[in-house]
Amino acid sequence: MIEAFKKRRTQYALGKNLPLPPKEIDALIRETVRLAPSSFNSQSSRAVILFGAESVKFWNIVKEALRPIVPAADFPNTDKKIDSFAAGAGTVLFFEDEAVVRDLQEKFPLYAANFPGFSMQSGGMAQFAVWTALANIGVGASLQHYNPLIDAEVAKAWNLPTSWKLMAQMPFGSNEAPLAAKTFVPDETRFRSFA
């Protein structure tokens, strides 16, 4: 298990070669999201899994949303960055279903204030689990956040329910460059154990 965690890194240099057919990657992502824990077992996380041209279409939406707001002199860098995400084999869009959160708030008023936070935490667990599952089969990925800038366009492009709130985007693909070693803050700042 620790070996899989070690393999999960932020990979920006993505290519189109996958070790498994898209159908199997799709099934792996679905199973991973299914198995991720959620508060009250609410299963509020949603995933839209885009391969090939559908993923490129997504990154074009991001690019066109950024074009009017990024200074023209900076846009070539933005353009290059977005192209590097589009160069991958696919992208997972992670959402949280706000209808599920509202329903929980009505059913359990005592915890009402906690549910939005629980939903975000549940989503983060699903994202981490998918990232690790992909890494475990040799697929590189990173975690991006172009929401909320692109939310309306994305909902329109894939005809998604209005209650699905976009939380993160995970471009994935073959690892096309080695990664620098991961650095860590000193343990003393992070951990306190008592026995």
Ligand SMILES: Cc1cc2nc3c(=O)[nH]c(=O)nc-3n(C[C@H](O)[C@H](O)[C@H](O)COP(=O)(O)O)c2cc1C
């Ligand atoms: C909640 C969260 C948000 C993140 N947002 C971004 C992001 O918007 N863009 C990005 O390139 N990386 C993002 N990252 C990735 C982190 O920068 C990365 O995980 C961290 O630097 C450690 O590197 P590693 O993933 O190689 O272990 C995010 C990670 C987390 C957990």
